[in-house]
Amino acid sequence: MKYRIEKNTVQETLIIPLYGRKVCAERYPDMLNDEEAKRIIERIDYDFDEKGKLMETKAGLFGALEVAQRQYDLGCEVEDYLKTHPEASVVNMGCGLDTTFTRVDNGRCKGYNLDFRDIIAIRNELIPAGDRERNIACDLNDLSWFKEIDFDKNKGAVFFAAGVFYYFKTPQIQALFKAMAQYFKGGCLVFDACNKIGAKMMMKTWLKEAGITDVGAYFSISDAKADLSRWSDDFWSVSSKPYMNGYRKIDKRFGSFNRLMSAIGDKLIKMQIVRIDFNE
Numbered sequence: 001m002k003y004r005i006e007k008n009t010v011q012e013t014l015i016i017p018l019y020g021r022k023v024c025a026e027r028y029p030d031m032l033n034d035e036e037a038k039r040i041i042e043r044i045d046y047d048f049d050e051k052g053k054l055m056e057t058k059a060g061l062f063g064a065l066e067v068a069q070r071q072y073d074l075g076c077e078v079e080d081y082l083k084t085h086p087e088a089s090v091v092n093m094g095c096g097l098d099t100t101f102t103r104v105d106n107g108r109c110k111g112y113n114l115d116f117r118d119i120i121a122i123r124n125e126l127i128p129a130g131d132r133e134r135n136i137a138c139d140l141n142d143l144s145w146f147k148e149i150d151f152d153k154n155k156g157a158v159f160f161a162a163g164v165f166y167y168f169k170t171p172q173i174q175a176l177f178k179a180m181a182q183y184f185k186g187g188c189l190v191f192d193a194c195n196k197i198g199a200k201m202m203m204k205t206w207l208k209e210a211g212i213t214d215v216g217a218y219f220s221i222s223d224a225k226a227d228l229s230r231w232s233d234d235f236w237s238v239s240s241k242p243y244m245n246g247y248r249k250i251d252k253r254f255g256s257f258n259r260l261m262s263a264i265g266d267k268l269i270k271m272q273i274v275r276i277d278f279n280e
Contacts, residue, residue, distance in 0.1 A: 002045035005122070014096045014119065015046060017163065020067035027061065028254065032068040036099040040126050062261045065254065066244070066271075070192050071100060073247045073273045074160045077190040078104045085156030089149050093140055093191075094164035097123060101133060112149055114138050140164075141172055146183050153280070157187040165191055165219050166199065173219045174231055177276065181234035186280040190273065192243060195222040198269035224274045236279045243271035 005015065021037035041048070078090060082104065090101055091112045096119060101111035111133035113123065120137040129135045138145040151157050159180065165173055180189060199220040221227045224240035244250055244262035252259070265271040 002043055004045040014122070015044075015048075016063075017067050018097045019048060020064040021071065023061070023064040024068035028065070028068070031065075031248075032072065034068075034071075034099075036102065036127075040097055043126055058257050062258055065250070065258055065262075066265070069244055069247070069250075070162050070273075071098070073241070073243065074162055074190055074192070075100050075104050076247050077188075077273065077275055078158050078160055081156070081158040081188045082106055082109055085158070087152075088156035088158050089151060091149060091157060091159045093159055093161040095119075095123065095135075096162075097127060098162060099127065100160070100162075102130075105130075105132075110134075110150060112136060114140065114145060140176065141168075143176075143179055146179075149184075151184055151187075153186055157184045159184075159187065159189045161189075161191040163192060165193065168219050170219050177228075178232045178234065181232050181276070181278040185234075185278055187278045189276045189278070193219070193221050193224065193240075193270075193272055193274050194243075194265075195270040196220045198265075198271060201269070221272075221274070222270050224272060228274070228276065234279050236277045238274070238276050240272040240274045242266035243273055246273060 018037055018040060021032065021034045022041055025032045025034040025037060078100065082088060082090070086106055086108045087110075089110045089112060090104065091114065092098060092100060093114050095113035095115045098113075101113070105111065109132070111130070113120075113129070113133070113135045115123065115135075115137070116139065117137040120135050123135050127135075134148075136145060136148050138148070149157060168176075177189065180187070199218060225238045228238045229235060241247065244265050246266070250259050250262040
């Protein structure tokens, strides 16, 4: 039985990154072999024709490539943390239908997938939690979810968020990050971000659909280390890498258009993966 997703609903926002992963896996299998995305889409009752046409354009294909790079980048940072904290809690903030935990799972860590109740409802149907994994319905701004994470300072915790914090106002992000650093000592937070130019560009698509009009009030950064280091004395270190070419290169295999757009994204829009390590 297929799970039906109606148009113009909160759940429909899950479709774009999911379908992007599928398209990228088909077009660039050596970059992203995402069988899970294909399997999930086969279980969804939704008219993908419109999304399919958009993804066939140059801009659409680059968008799919962005999604794949982001998933890969964040996974790299999680795996890096797990090298020194193999039994850590791995927390996907605003998980949607992302399956990063499956890819980074070392057989010893624990996975937590956090999102709104409506999103978790569909996730439970399409991606049931594994033996060392939990799907948790919550609002990230309600910090009571902290207690849902099995946190042991000696084992650690690594948090990651893909395409999530653009929808938060800067004071909300600052309060959340400071509280996390105080509670999850020795933990690590990884997420994607861009500067105000990039945020204004997103106004034409995702942010506008979310009802965001005053983009200036929402979270964006240019120089992560300079912008975020002063937020809290509980930040041990803040670092960042370019989003599109910081972890693996968009080379000639992907065509001149994708190479140009990747360079623009990294340099002009400051698309970046940010990592904050918390003091112990």
